[in-house]
Every structure is written in C-alpha cells, then in structure tokens.
Amino acid sequence: MASIDECCILIPVSTLEDFPKDASDDDARSLLAAWTVLWHPRLVAASQQTPTWYRADGPPELERGSRVITVPTPSLAELPDGFEAKCRENASIQWISGADRNEMLQSLGLLESASSLQTEHRTISAEDFFALGYAMLQTQIMTRRLRYTSNLDEIHFQTKLVSAADAFVADDAEACAAALHDCFDALAQERDHYFSSDPHLVDLTLISKSTLEAFFETLKTNGGDGAADSHPASQSEASNGVLGTPCNVLIDAPMAAAIASASEENRSLLRNRLDNASLGWAGGGLGGDVSLETMTYSDTENAIANAFDETASLIGSRPPVYARYSGTTPSDMTKVIASLGVDGMISIDFENGTGYGDEAKVLRQSGGLEVHALTAKPIDASGDSAFLALGPRLGEAIDSGEIATGLLVHWPGYQSDSYRDVRRVASWSLVLGRFWNLADYFRTGEQPYHHDSSSAAASGAEMALVSQVADGQSDSLSRIVKQTQQSIAKQNEANLKAMIALASGSATNVDSHAASPAGDPAVVHAIGLKASQSRSNVCLINSTPCPLRYTVTMDGNPAKEEHIYATHGCGNQSIVTVDVPAFGFSVARNESSKLANGRSLGRRIREALRTGVKPCADEGVLQNAFFEVVIDPQSGGIKGAYSGTSRGNRFSMRLVAVAGTGKKSSVNESSMTCDQMTTMVAKGERGVIRTSGHLSDPQGAKVGAYEIDYQIERGSRMLHVSGKLDVLTKLVGNPWQHYFAARSAVASEAVSYRVIMRDKMHRTSSRRIVAPLGILMDESERHTLVASAGLAYHRRVEDRFLDTLLQVQGETQHEFSLHYGFDVPSPLLAARSVLSVPTELSVQRVESAASRGWLIHAAPNTILVADVQCVQDSQGRLLGIVRLVQTRSQPCNATVRFCRGVSQAVKLRERVAVDADALHKQLAAHAEAPGLEFTHDLVKIAVAGHEVVDVLIQFDA
Template identity: 70%
Template sequence: MASIDECCILIPVSTLEDFPKHAGEQDARSLLAAWTVLWHPELVAASQQTPTWYRADSPPEFGAGRRVIVVPTLSVSQLPADFEANCRANEAIQWITGADRRELLDSLGLSKSPRSLQTEERTIQAEDFFALGYAMLQIQVMTRRLRYTSNLDEIHFQNKLVTAADAFVAGNAGECVAALHDCYDALAEERDHYFSSDPHLVDLTLLSKSTLPAFFSALQNDHDDGGDDASGSAAASTSVLATPRNVLIDAPMASAIAASHSEGLDRLVSQLNRGNWGWAGGGLAGDVSLDAMTYSDTENAIAQAYEATATQIGLRPPVYARYSGTTPTDMTKVIASLGVDGMISVDFENGSGFGDEAKVVRNTGGVEIHALTAKPIDASGESAFLALGPRLGEAIDSGEIATGLLVHWPGYESDSYQDVRRVASWSLVLGRFWTLAEYFRSGEQPYHHDPSGAASSGADNALVSQVTGGQSNALSSMVTQTQKSIANQNQANLQAMIALASGKVCNGSADACDQTMLASIGLKPSQHGGNLCLINPTPCPVRHTVAIDGTAVKEEHIYAVTGSGKQSMVTVDVPAFGFSVARNEAGGGSRGRSIGQRLRDAVSGGGKLCAVDGMLQNAFIEIAIDPQTGGVKGAYSGQSRGNRFSMRLVGVSGTKKKKSIENDSQMVCDQMKTIVAKAERGVIRTIGHFTNPTGEKIGAFELDYQVTRGNRMLDVHGKIDVLAKLEGNPWQHYFAARCAVANEAVSYRMILRDKMHRTSSRRIVAPLGVLLDESDRHTLVASAGLAYHRRVEDRFLDTLLQVQGETQRQFTMHYGFDLPSPVLAARSVVSEPLQAAVETVSPDASRGWLIHAAPNTVLVADVECSQDREGKFFAVVRLIQSQSQTCNTTVRFCRNVTAAVRLDNRRPYDADALAIRLQEQSESPRVEFSDDRIKLSLSGHEVVDVLVQFDA
C-alpha cells in the first residue's frame, strides 16, 4: 500500500469526554467501526502513525498530502456545508463511509485478502489491531470522563504500534506479537495509574431450542481449535490470557439438550470439564410462578428443577440461575442448600432483576450467598459498547465490583464484543474474563447487601406477558394454583397429625385419612348427625359454624349455639392441628330438638340477627351496604370511632395519572335484598350494573355479602358479567374490587410465601392478600389466590377480578378487621375444617390439639414423621416466622420430646439418617426441650427445620 500522510475519523464531539454514551444501534455500529477500522495494520504501516480524530462540526482544512478520512453516519449531519464535496473533489483524499466494519473495509479495499500470522501460541490477524484501537478509545474516554489526566506515553505507544504494523505487513509474527504486547501493556499501565483492580467480565450465552444447533457448532469449533483463543484454563500459563465463555442452562433447556443431541451434550460436558466453558442454571421454567406457592412448595420446586438439570447434564450447576423469572431473596437459604457457589438473580427474558450493584450479598435467616445482579450488556449489538470502559471505571471509582455481564445468543455477536474478547486475551486493560464458578469463588468479594424485596422482580410484568401473549384465565389459574398448593400441604399435615396421635407413620390414601384420624384420637364414626367432629389440619385456628341434630352442649370450645328447627347451629372453635366435637345432649342418636326447645327459641328470638335493614353485624363488626351503589358503604369495628372501610367494584380503562380516578366506572345498584338473616349468619345480596363516565352500561354484577357469628371477616362472593371488551395491558384495563381505608398514611404489607413483607410498589403480586396497616388498626384483604393488586392514590387498593382473556366470572374475597394473626387468617379462608359424624364422646375427649406454636406469628408450615428400624419416632417440623421481628418460640406436641436439633438444610432424610443426625449433635443441641415442648429463637422471616425425637 502506498504511503499515507494521515488516517483520521470525524466524530460528533468537541472532546473525547463527550464521546457518545448512548446512540441508536446503527449509529453506534458505524461509529465504533469507523474508529477501529483505521487501526488496520496496513493503514498504520502506510501512515507510520497512530490514527487521529477531528471534530465533525469544525474539521481542519486539509492541505496537500494523501489522507484517509472515515466518516460515521452520526457525523454526517454535523459536517460543514460543502466540506464533503471538497474532500471528494480532492484526489489525495480517500473519503470513506459505511454502516459497519465490513463495508468500511470493502471501501478501503482491505477485505478481499485477509491475512494472518501464526505463532506457537496464537494467530495474529487485523482484528487484533482493531481490538487495540477499541481499547485505546475506551481508556482515553474513561480517563477524561472521570476527570483524570492522561499519563500515556503517546510517542512510545505510537512507535510500538507502527513496529507491530510493519512486522505484520512484513510477515514477522514474533516481532508483531512483542510490539502488540507492548502496546496493550502501555494501555494497562495507563489504567492502573488510576485503578489497580481489574474489572470482571462474564461472557454468558443464552439458549433456546432454535439456537441449539448454533451452540453445538460453537462447541465443535472450540474443540477443533483446541479451545477458543485463550479460552481454556490451560492457557493461563502462556502469554495468551484465558477468555472463557459461560452458558445458561435451566431445567427446560437441560431436558431439551439431553433429548435432542447426545453428541452435542458430550462436547458440552467436555468443554465444561476442560474449563473452556463455565455454566450456570438449574432454575425453573419461566411459567412457574413462585409467588403463587407456599414456602415449602417453592423450595421443592427449586430443588427438583436443580436436581433435574444435574441429572440431564451429568454435572451439578456450580451457579444457580433462571433464564426467565427471578428468584426472590427469601429463598436464599434454599439456593445455598443446593451447594452452589453463587447465583444470578437476573430475569433475562423480562429484563428485570438487576440492581445498582453488580455483585451483592444475599442474607436471609443467617444464611449467606453471593448474587450477580449486574445489568446485562447486549453483546449482539454495538450500542452498549460505546462507553464500556467508562462504565467499568466509574464502578471501580465508586467502590463497586466492576462487572461487565456480556449476554448474547449463539452466533449473535457484535464486532465490539469480539474486540473485547481479543483485548482480554492480550491484557487486563478492560478486565478479565471469568467462568461463573471462578467469578464467585475467586473474584472480588462483595460487602453490600441485596436491597431487593421478597417479591419476584417483574412478577407484575409476567401478568402483562401472559395477557398480551393470548393466554387465557391468567387470574383464575393463579387462584387454582394457590389453593391447590395449600390443599396439598394440608393433606400432608393431616397425615403427620395421624402419625403423632397414633405413633405410627401414616401411608394411607387421602380418602381414608379422615377415618384414620378419628381412630388415632379415639373417636368412632357414626351414621347419625348428633355429634360432629371438626378436624383442622392447618396451622390456623378457626371458628366455624356447623349444624348438628338435636340440642348441642355448650362447652368451652363452643362459641355460641342457636336452634334451627330440629337442629342446632353450633359455632365451634377448632385449634390449629387439632379437633373439636360439637356434642348433642342426648348423644349421637338424637333425632332432633324437642317442640319445647323450638318454642323457647321462637319466644327468645334465638339471638341477635347478623343481617338487619341493610346492615351486617356481629359482636366484632358492623357492615353497612350502600343501596345506591351496591357496594360497602362503611365498616365499623374496634375502639376507633367512625367509618374505617368501604368497598366497591370498578372498571378501569386506559392509563391515568397517579392520583386520578375520575375515568373509572360507577356502580349502580338495581336491587338489594336480605338473603339470610339468622343469629349465626347474615347475607345481603346486591344486583346492579356498571356505567362508564358517559353513562354507557359496560357490565353487570351480583354480590353476596356475608358475616358469620364470632368472625372478624366480611366474606364477599360475587359474579361479574363484562359487556365492554377488555383489551391491552391488564394493569390499565381491568375490573377490580376496590377497597378504601380512612387513613391516608397507610402502610401496605403483602403476604407472600407465608410471610408478611412491607412493600411500596404500586403493583403488588400477593396470592394470599395484602394487609392495610394504619397506625391504630389494620385491615386484611384476604384474596384467596387472587394475586394481582394495584394501589390507587393513597387509600385505595384494587384487587384485579377481570382482565383480557379471563373467562371465570365468579370470585370470592374476604376482608378482615384487626385480626390477631393476619397471615394465619389469610391462609384460613382457603380451606375449611374436615367434618365427620362420631359416636358419643366424653367432655374430656371433645377437644384436643397435637401441635401448638406460640407466638401466633410463628407458622408450623410442614410436619413430616418417620420411624427408624429400632422403632424410634421422629418428626421434622418446619417453623416460619411470618413477621420481620425476632421472637422466642415455643412449640408443644401431644408427645414428650426426648431430643431436638436444628437441621441446617432440608433434604430427603430417611429415619435412620435422622437418628444418626441426632447422635452427631446430641452433645450440644441447639434447641431447648423439656417434657412435650421445644424452645428456640427465630429471627425475622426465618425458616427453620427442627428434628424432634419423641417417646416411643
């Protein structure tokens, strides 16, 4: 190539400090390509100097001499008038434009015969010079943007650059490599002058079924080449630095890999073992909503997905990650129990889950794990690489752990991404590439804690994706999943109750459990309805009203009794993990109440009615139903005077300002009537329609409001018929149950995975409900699986009932006032006690419990019983502190305790393993026990598994 006086680029800045941080993808690609293409060794050798730059809006007047001028698309609009025409008219000037590096090389005539040199350790190409140019740009921009003065010896750098280019053109590989090393070292010294710590770079490949062929092809290329340019750990001892890659393989993708490509799986395992590739994964599929499950079901789902991934791949993932969906902070203990080195909390599909810090400490219940929370960099595009150096430098300057998480699909990799990889193979000037396992094991350790909450990041966006993606019944499917999860837990706990009562592990079918439970507590089933046993296999004490034949006996656990024809309506208190019997005075064979008893009830009135003149009432609450709207006009309860609560149905359409509800629909009551007015229950029904602000009818409703005796809850059973079509974002177009409280200074606490968490989010995902906490009272919105709630203004909370694609028209809501244990109450509305008619029992045997926990903020979530070969009887009891405060907990059992220890993690233990575990820790037990109880301390939101051994 003939000699050139100068190679320059015109860029749209006044100084390098103003170099664009953000630009469209096309402009960024053209700009970075224009900068780096001038570093082609043939151009450097021809000009014998470092490429330079000028301002696009005021370029110099170029005199005589041969020049190459490259103009990126972003600079064209800033050029002075006629400047381009004058340059093109000058035969000594080569005016170059193009959209990317390939076009620019074509214009320069440098793409037709790509040249490479081979040494023992690496292949030298023009791309190594492009990477040097990119590194030079990033270091210079970083230095100026952070207000430092450059210490780069530009003359030395230029001499070494020219030496490398001349050697490349002459075919002298050894001299070229040595000179390039000097250039990269000079840039590294420039960066080290300000920042001695090296940035961390993590190259992460995402997978889908459609990209598997390209991924396996990349693995094959690495295998054929003996590893990527410096990819493997074996390269660490040479002058070529390691630049390993990583791949994310969650449980669904592990199954797809194992099923579709056994040869590719073998190559993957080989690369993982060699260290050329690292990996993360084991996470759940994106359609699994962790927020709809109990804590125990969430733990099981995470563990099963991880173990399935390990089985399919043949290796255990060293780092836990999901492609779609995040893993909330309260599952830290579960992730740590998998034995992983760390976790990635980013939701790559929905673009959420990242934070201000790149690497943080997650600490829950005394268990700690490090999490990668860096915002992903799209390595398939160029825009994110405009200011990669300054971004990493600013992170180091602020004391953070600078991490560049480069994310891409197989085969979708930008030129700048390749430049960064090549730079890292020569020098640590822009950072070091890590496998994910080594990043957590040996990388810089974090000291900042994860500030994110327990809610899954982006859970509200999941609803948007489901609805706009055409999925039907996004709301009711969550209800079904939540109620099924709790029902399965109740069934398992019922079997544990039988085992505790009988001293034998119960393996019977679910249908036979009721009868087995009766036998274990010494009760006999009956064909008559005179004595009724209520069995409560939940951790929540309940007050329930049932009908029995004849006259009921008033006992300590009977809250109230009224007559109803030949029957008695009995309101029974049933303890958690216990039973209560509503007994008949005449025994189980009574045929009914006498004529005299029924006459006395008629004269006395049978007690205060729960429904009177549009008002629902009991000893704790009064609820006024509005005859104009059909909603709740007011609620009166507690020591504070005045109305504390109201509720109505609303239709919301379109985006609105934060504090505007003017465009919401109005509720119009067409009919209101009392359905049930008895001492034990009152029901008022309202029927009406909705109108929009213009008066047009857009829907109809039917609501049954119910208050039962001795209960602090208002039950609402309703049906909505939508006449207006709901389309679009479900958070902006919906029908909802809107409740309001009196105090604007209300705090919102969501109930999630059996714990209560404070939240400031406007969109709340909480299947069990939300607590509206005022200074002197609190109101529980127990939604029984209706998971999506939206705060409106300061005092209003919408619970979504209808969105696009929802076909379930019926719903149930519960509103509780000043409940002593909101979490337990929210769970209690999902299920009712089991009922069984029994033979006559003595007063001493009419009530009992098998497990009792105090205080009432502690939830006994799971109990699993087992026996070893010697007949020793064990139980693993899971305790959850539902509040954020530390508490001293006492748990009593129906059997005496002989040993108790904490379990560090919950694994599938057999009884013999449990016996060994007790022996290992019997000398210094961490749980106090005596007689029938254990005592321990629980920190806020802590989940503890306790292994308990009982008397035979």
C-alpha cells in the same frame, strides 16, 4: 499502500471526556467503527503514526497533506458548512463514512485484502489492531472521566504500534506479536497506575429452542460463543502469551429437556465441553411459566430443587451456578439455593430485564447459609451502545469499591464487532478485564462484602401476567386460584397425617387413616374418640396452622363450654359456633348424658318466649359483634364498614372496569349500578345479602353484568364476598391496563401495604403486586385484610385504592371469591383460613376435659407451622420434621409444644430427605449444635425475621 500524512476521525464532542455513552446502537456502531478502522495495520504503516481525532465542528485544515478521514454518522450534523464537499473534491483526502466497520473497510479498499499471520499460539489479523484501537479509546476515556492525568508514554506507544504494523505488512508474525504485546502492556500499565484490581468479564450465551442448533454449531467451530478468538480458561499468559477468554451458557430446566432430545453427537459435544471446563455454565432454574411468587414457601422450595435435579440428570452434571432465563429467584429463597451445593447464583430475569442491582456481585444470606449472587446489569453483546463507555463504567465501579463486572449477554451467533474487540483485547492483556468461567468467578474471583438489599416482594413478577396474555394463554387468573387452593389442601392433608401419627405414636398406615377422614373411625380413634352415627356430639378436627371459628348443627342442646362461642336453637336442632385450635380438635357436646334426637319441647318454648336472636342481615346491613357493613342500594357494592375504636366509615368496595390507566382513579372511570338487592339469609349465625346489576363505561354503554353475595358469620371478623362477573365487552391488551377488578378503598391516605407471599408478610411500594393469599392495608390505628383466596394480581390506584383483578384477556372463569378482614389478630393465618374448613365428625360422648385439645401449639402468633412430616424407624421410634416460618421481619423466640414428649431435637441447616435413616444421621450430626432448647413437650428456638427453620424431633415412645 501509498504514504499517508494523517489518519483521523471527526467525533461529535469537544473532548474525549464527553465521548458519547448513550447513543443508539446504529450511531454507536458507526462511531466505534470509525475509530477502530483507522487502526488497520496498513493504514498505520502508511501513516507511521497513531491515528488521531478532531472535533466534528473543528476539523483539520485541508491545504496540504494526504489524509484518511473517517466520519461516523453522529458527526455529520456537526460538520461546518461545505466541509464534506471540500474533502470529497480534494484528491488527497479519503472521506470515509458508513454504518459499520465492513462498510468503511470496503470504502478504503481493505475489505478484500484481509490477511493474517500465524505464530505458534495465535493467529494475528487486522482485528487485533482494531481491538488495540478500542482498548486505547476506552483507557483514555476512563482516565479523563475519572479526573486522572494520563501517564501513557505516547511516543513509546506509537513506536511499538508502528513496529507492529510494519511487521504485519512485512509478514513477520513474531515481531508483530511482540510489538502488539508491548502496546497492550503499555495500556495495562496506564490503567494499573490508577486501579490495581482487574475488572471481571463474564461472557454468557443464552439459548432457546429456536437457537439450539446454532449453539451446537458454535460448539463445533468456536467453543460456544461464536467468536473465533475463544480460548479456554486453562490457557495462561505464562505458557503461551494468550490469555483465556472462556465463555458460558445458561441452561435452565426447559432447555435441558430440549437438549436431551438433541442428537447424541451434539449431547456428547456439550458434555465434553462442560467436563473439561472449556465451556462454563449456569442453570437449573425453572422456566418462565412458573411464578415463584404464587406458591407457598414449601412448594417453591420443592419446585426449585426438582428443576435443579432434573437439569442435572438431563445434562449429566450438576450446574455449578444457579440461574434461570425467565423469572427471578427471590432473595428469601437463598437458603434453598445454597442447599443445592452451588458456587453461586445469577439472580437476573433475562427475559423481562429485571433482577439486577446497583452492585455487580453481592452476598445473600438466609437461615445461616449464604451464597454469592451475580447481579450486574446485563450488557447486550449483540449491540454496540453499551461498549461506548465500557472502560469508564468498569473503572467507576472499581473506584467506588465495587467488584467491577461486565456481564456480556448474547444469543448464539449474535455478537457485535465491539464485543469481538473486547474478547480480542482480553486475549492480549487485562487492560479491560479478565474473562471468567462462571464457576471460577464465584470460587476464586473477588469475594463480595456487601449484602443484597433487594426486597423479596420487588421482583418484577407482575410481568408474568403480561407475558401469558401476550402469548394467548387462557385463564391466567383462575389458574393461580386453582393452584393456591390445591396447594393449601395438599398441605392440610399432609398435616392431618402428621397429627394422626403424633396422636397415635405411630406413622405406619397413616396414609390409609387419612384417606377419608370424614368416614374413617381410625382418624377419630387417633385422638382418643369414638365415631357415632348420632349428631348429639360433633367433633371438629382442624389440620391447619390457623385457629378456626366454625358453625355446625347438632341434635339436642350443647353444653356450655369455653370453646363454644355462641349457640341458638333452630327447630329440633342447635346451631353452634365452635372455636377449634390450630392442629387440634373441639367437640360440641350435648348437655344431656344420653343421646338426643332433638331439642326438648320445653326448651324450645322457653326460647320462643324470650327475645329472639338478632339476625346478621337486616335491610341492607350486615352486622355481628365485631363490625357492621352497609351495602349500597345504588351501586350494589359496599358503601361502608364500621368497626373498632375509630369513628366513621373505614372501608368501601365496588367493581370497576378499567380501560387504560391514568394517574387518577377517575380517569376512564366506569360506573356500577344495582338493579336488585335481596336479603337471602337473615339468621343469628349468618347473614347473606345478594345484589345484581351492571357496569357501564364513561359513555354509558354496558360492559359487564354482576351478581354478588355478601356474607357475614357470627363471631367472625371476616366479610365473605362471592360473585359472578360476566364481561359484555372484549378485553384486549395489557392486562394491567385493561381489566375488571374489585376496588377496595380505605379511609386514610397514609396507608402502607404488606403482601402475603410465600408464607411471609413483606412491605411493598410497588404499584403492581403479586400476592395470591392477599394484601394487608395497614393504617395507623387499624388494618384491613384483603384475603384474595388465590386471586394473585393486585394494582394500587392512587394511595387509598386497591384493585384485585377479576377479569383480563383470556380469562374464562367468571366466578370469584374475596374475603375482607377487619383488625384480624393474625392476618396471614386469617388469609389462609378462608381456604380451609375443619373436618366434621359425629362422635360418642366424651367428658368435658377431653372435649378440646391440640397436638401442636406454636407461639407467638407470627410463627407459622407450615409443614409437619412424621416417619417411624425400624425400632418404632417416631421422628418428625416441623417447619417454622417467621411471617414478620422481626426476630422472635419461638416455642412449639407437642402432644407427645420430646426426647431429642435439632435445628437442620438444609433440606434433607424424609426417611428414618437419613434423619437419624442428621440427629447425630447436629447433636452438639446450638440453636434450640427442648424440655418435656416443649421446643424453644430463636428465629430471625422472615427465617424458615426446620426442626428435627425424636418423640418419646
């Protein structure tokens, strides 16, 4: 190649400090290509100097000398008028422009002349010079942006660069490699002058079913990342001068299943790469179709553990780092993740682009366990935009005291030239950082000291609904309703088995006892009662952690006892409202010692002569001792609710049809019209008002028809709303912008929202909320519970309004159920109680002292006894695991009492198998561990805010 006086680039800025950092991928690709292409060894050898730059609006003079001028696309608009034409007319000027490096190399005539040199340990090509040019650019930008003065010996650097280029042209591989090492070392010393710590680089390949074959091809050719310069982590500079540039892959449970069905050759290849650590990996997480925000804590724990174990089984080894491709793992599940034995976790939802934080690596703690989490914002390695300012970004992180981490994410075979440049740089020097195997990144990398500040309720879970609707899935709303109901029912069934074991002192044959509790005398016998065919004495068994107030009918007249809230006669029977304690039972006893076939004639006459029982429904009004609700005859919704010490209306509700969302609730407002209102039930124990009508859009066209039953019960603070909504128009589009909903409104604009999620209450400021059990609208002097009974998706509108979504695209279930609680003492327990009813059994008469009891009692009321499991060992000793959840964020001293004495109790640090041998080992291992006290039938334990504690107990015989 003929000699060249100068190689230069025209950049669209005045100084390197202003070098673009937010350009589009196309502009970034052209800009970085124009910079790096000038570092081709043949151009450097021809010019015998380092490439330079000029401002696009202040280009060099063209009078003399030959030049190669590269002009990236963003600079074209900055050029002086006529400058490009002058350059093209000048035979000594090579005017180079294009979209990428290959196009520019083609213009230079260097694309076809690509050659390489081979040393003992590496292949040297023009790409190594391009990487050096990129490293030089990033180092200089970082120095200037952070307001440092450059200490680079530019003469020494240029001398070594020219030597490397001359050696490359002369085919002297060893001399070329030595000179390139000197160049990279000079840049590394420049960076070390300001930052002694090295940035961390993590290369993560994402795979899907459609890219799995491409991934296996990269394993066969390049080691897993599709880059020909990939080197395993075990190679070190000391041994051969080539630094390790390991790559990693994310394999969650769905991908593990897909890999399991691949060919044996591919599976063996992957296992070998993982076993010899030439390929790092993370995974074991659930698929994106599983939303952890819609489960109870125990169900979430089981789902995470099962997916992780399934992945380990299918791949043949346990993932060293926990991760999932789609969907985040909330911060309150840290204890579960730590118990899996992983070195760390990635808490990012790659599909939806959420879950990353301000810091790259943080410490997550929960329940006495901790795990390090990678929370760096992912860098799209298939594009070039993020690589414009990679060096300054990492430098700023180091300067601020963070653990600087660049998380480079891409699909198999989809990588940009800039990504490859970074990998080439890292194989020569640590100037831009070191590539890490993920396991080593958490084991031996820089350890975090900042704690994760993310909220468990702010996880981007609302995107799951958008994805499901976009994928054409049906019943996105009702599917979660069914899941929630089944989960609570399963939990109640398990608790009933534990109650039988506790009461009887035996865990054998519990399954058969609990199989049909309504008809099996063994259930009644376990709590010391005897079944009967007569309705004279009725026993209510509550296997839930929520105290219940329930109304039953019985023959005769009930005895006056503390747990009988209210009663009145109805013909031959009595309607009795009974209080049933959590994990306990109550018996409505007949006041007569004999069996009663009905109420006496005299009693019925005396009650008829007295003032009648005030009905719970009358003329559009529902009322009991706690609150009053007025149904609007015009709309058919709730016009007002009145209760508590504050005067005035506190609550209203109506159905809305939303088409597009605006900043104000009145935008695209629908109207609700009542066609008929009827009082269906007006009794002392219950009142029901039914309304029916239609919804109209702003133009007056009917878009929906509804029928709603509003029900109130004696002694309850809950208003029950059940109805049917038929959509008369087609719902299409984003479900958060096109939906039918029940819109609740409170009086005060100074309302805060607490979501009930995974058996805990969390504050949230999100506008789109996922909470299957409901939301607490907390005002300064009162609070209103929206217990949604599985309807998980809610949207805040302005400050006072809350929409609970009832219909979106693809939903086929038209019936819905909602429950509104006014100043309920324990909102979370109340929200769970709407999904539970006590078991009702007829029993023989018992004495007053035995007419009520509990088997487990927890205090304070913020403590939820979420799960109870009992087993019996070969010696007949009864063991149990009791899970306690502090539902609030404040710590407390919890006490749990049992119907049976406690001989030993320990706090478990992690999830264990529920079998007698394993539990005895835990008792021995934790015997001296502090954390709780026990005496007689009482266990005391300090519980942190939102902590989940498992207590292992050995009960007295």
